[in-house]
Amino acid sequence: SQLAEENSWALSVHEGESVTVNCSYKTSITALQWYRQKSGKGPAQLILIRSNEREKRNGRLRATLDTSSQSSSLSITATRCEDTAVYFCAGMGYKLTFGTGTSLLVDP
């Protein structure tokens, strides 16, 4: 069963726009990670947000975590074509469990 899952299968935006990917999880976690996977590559971590944090930023990326609703979001501002990728959330419980991913397409 999926500990974490993204709420949208696919998103599409134009370059320069902002976009948000949402994630929900079902069990207790100590932290949540966001990964990005570009075509033909393995996933790479973008942000780790701990259960006692509500927000974490990394450049154009902003992650939020709401433990009461068991949800997280990853926002990307000023999107670029190179942001085109699949974005995963991964819940950190006794092990790391990945969601199924949201495919983001950024058009020029």
Next chain:
Amino acid sequence: EAAVTQSPRNKVTVTGGNVTLSCRQTNSHNYMYWYRQDTGHGLRLIHYSYGAGNLQIGDVPDGYKATRTTQEDFFLLLELASPSQTSLYFCASSDPRWGGRAEQFFGPGTRLTVL
């Protein structure tokens, strides 16, 4: 930054065939993992290891064996490959200071096709 390499990058075999996927990491991580990635399922954990000689069962272990020969090398074995094992396989490693739940560094993947 962690370096994780996998070989081969692509592999085609027939049903009943014997396949070994190799993974090497060069950043002294104790934890290593094998995942398969399929559309609609995301990344699913097959086996993982805490160190040389150690093996742990993941969430989808049926039909797979694994062996961790050194801190650097982790192998995934399919002794009687089946078409249901056609997938994209990733190896990953993580830093021992944070246990098994830290950031994982992934290899480039191996695409396996079982005919």
